[in-house]
Amino acid sequence: MKNQVQLITYADRLTGSGLAQLKQLLDTSFDGLFSGVHILPFYYPIDGSDAGFDPIDHAQVDSRLGNWQALSDIGQEYEVMADLIVNHVSAQSVEFKDVLKNGSSSSYWSMFLKETDVFPHGITKTQADAIFRPRPTSCFSPKELASGEVVNFWTTFTDNQIDINVETDAGKGYLDKVLNLFAKNGVKIIRLDAAGFAIKRAGTSCFMTDETFAFIKQLAEQAHELGMETIAEIHSHYKTQIAVAKKVDRVYDFALPPLILHTLFSKNVDALVSWLTISPRNCLTVLDTHDGIGIVDAGPEGDKAGLLTATEVDHLVQTIHANSQGESLKATGAAASNVDLYQVNCSYYDALGKDDFAYLTARAIQFFSPGVPQVYYGGLLALNNDMALLEKTQVGRDINRSYLSLEQVKKHLAKPVVKGLFSLIKLRNESNAFNGEFSVQGSNSILSMKWQNQQELACLDIDLIQGTTVLSLSSAKQNKVINLADLLNN
Known part of the structure; x- marks a missing residue:
């Protein structure tokens, strides 16, 4: 996997069309931004009860998006990530x-x-x-x-x-069929959706047991033989994430999104710095995804302390609700169907109160954190909460799953915050410093993050009290200092 920024998107919700139009967008308006793209479920049907994560036919590309050849065409130029929905299949299958x-x-x-x-x-x-x-x-x-x-x-x-019984011949055969289709059609990275729940044993938590680790390892080995790598998608206590990371190709750093919000809300970097000193290096980083903003990943679990205390988690959630003018409250918990116990449903931009500078600061921290960064299409375009879609579907996570047309995308591209984010993405992609060694320092309101690869250096210095964020990039050929606020004025 290339150490450059990747896009996360639905083919239809970003383009108003399908896979061919997604490739066109990647090649034109998004040229130079993404080395890879995680295409969210494109299987039949894309509009089931869980936005494609309940496939009736996991082996069929929904004809409204195109076909396997259209996916393969994208894979010719970009690293394609696809979801292997390991745990379940639609009741309508x-x-x-x-x-x-x-x-x-x-x-x-x-x-x-x-x-x-x-x-x-x-x-x-x-x-x-x-x-x-x-x-x-x-x-x-x-x-x-x-x-x-x-x-x-x-x-x-x-x-x-x-749920699939993945330990039977029928269950294994089902997953094998999809894996082989992926390999045949240019998929390079497989996101193991909800893999932590796949193996159940009486008397256990039925989540990330030793048998689950063995199952994930076996799936990863199958993928490797077919020329693909795997990502384990698991929301859990941060120590579980560290343990999982030692046994799989890559994990998601799901603790990072709530920690960055906490850092910006409290103007205190201590919890973030503590995490970045121990966080897995073989990870993908995100701020937002097709799901909500994970909370369990940073909080306590039973008698196990979290990266944040229960009081800090509560303040974090309440601040998101306040910043979004109560919109996230209408989409979270018992307020909407398909409820999550561990997520707040809200666009990341609205979680930060539509503050352009705070939003770009959050992205800068993400891009400097260890791991390969991914940017969700809603975050790429700094979309607001889609209250109309939420009202229509009554599905909480739809608040951050807008349907767009290419004309609407063009309008969002003109926003200063989006232009600034595009500049940040290109800076992250172009510096070879990010392939070197990472270090982080900071306390109270001061944060310093650094990457060094021989003569190339990339530094991020933030003062939360003074409200300054400065990027410094240097190499044998040039030195560049960028005040983040200037990216909003160009």
Whole structure:
């Protein structure tokens, strides 16, 4: 994977069209910005109950976006990342419908995980309480078969997302088919969506167990043999993330987004500096994604201290709600369907109160943090919360999943904050210093981040009280000092 900025986007929501138009946008308006692109689910259908993360057919490109050749065309010039939806498949899939019709006689019966597969005599309250849940609902959904029998199927997320039994031949065959299609059509990086939940064992949390690590390792080895690398997508306590990073190709630094917000809100860098001294180096960094802003990744868990205290987490969340004029509150928790226990649904730009300078400072910190940076299309264009879409769908995360046309994209490109971000991205891509050694210092309101690769040096110096952010880039050929505020005035 190249150590340059990557884009995260839906093909249709950014372009108003499909994969061919996405490539055109990458080649023209976004020329020079991205070495790779994470194309969010492009499988049939792209407009299911979870924006493509509940595929009816994981092996079929939704015809409204194009076909596998259109994806391959993008892969000729950019590193393409695609989601392998490891944990579940749509209840509307051919496979699950066959199970509902034929029950245990279905050839797909073993592909789906049932309560009795893990708890043959039924689950006890103690066992249920031990399971780590990303939702405040039961981990099972009762489904009635054509015979009239009711079976409890495991549904980690929603009742339309039926968990796959990845340890059976049918489950393995399903994932193998998709992996081979990816390799054949130019995918270079696989995001293992919700992989931490894939293996379930009675008496455990059913999340990131030793068996889960073994499963992820086996998937990664398969991917390597096909010329691809993997990213483990896991929201959890920061110590879990550090442990996971030692066993996989790459992880996401999901602690970074809330820590940067906390830093800017409190004008104190201590928690951020503490994290950056120990954070995994084999990571991707993000501020925003198609999901909400993760909170659990920086907070405490039970008796385990977090990077932030419970009081600091509460202040962080309340400040986001205040900065967004209460909009994030309408999209988070019980206020919207498909609720998350560990995320606040809000655009990152609105979380910072639409403050252009604070937003570019946040991006500068991200780009200087260890890892390969990714920028979500909503963040790239500094989009506001999409309250109209939220009102229409009542899905909390849709607040940050706007549908745009190319004409709307062009208008956003004219905004000073977007122009400034484009300049930052190019600076990050062009300096070879970021392939060297990282160091960080700071306390209270002062932060200094540095990358050095032989004669090339990149420094970021921030004074949160004085409100200054300065980038310094030097090499044998040139020295450049950039006051971040100037990027908003050019």
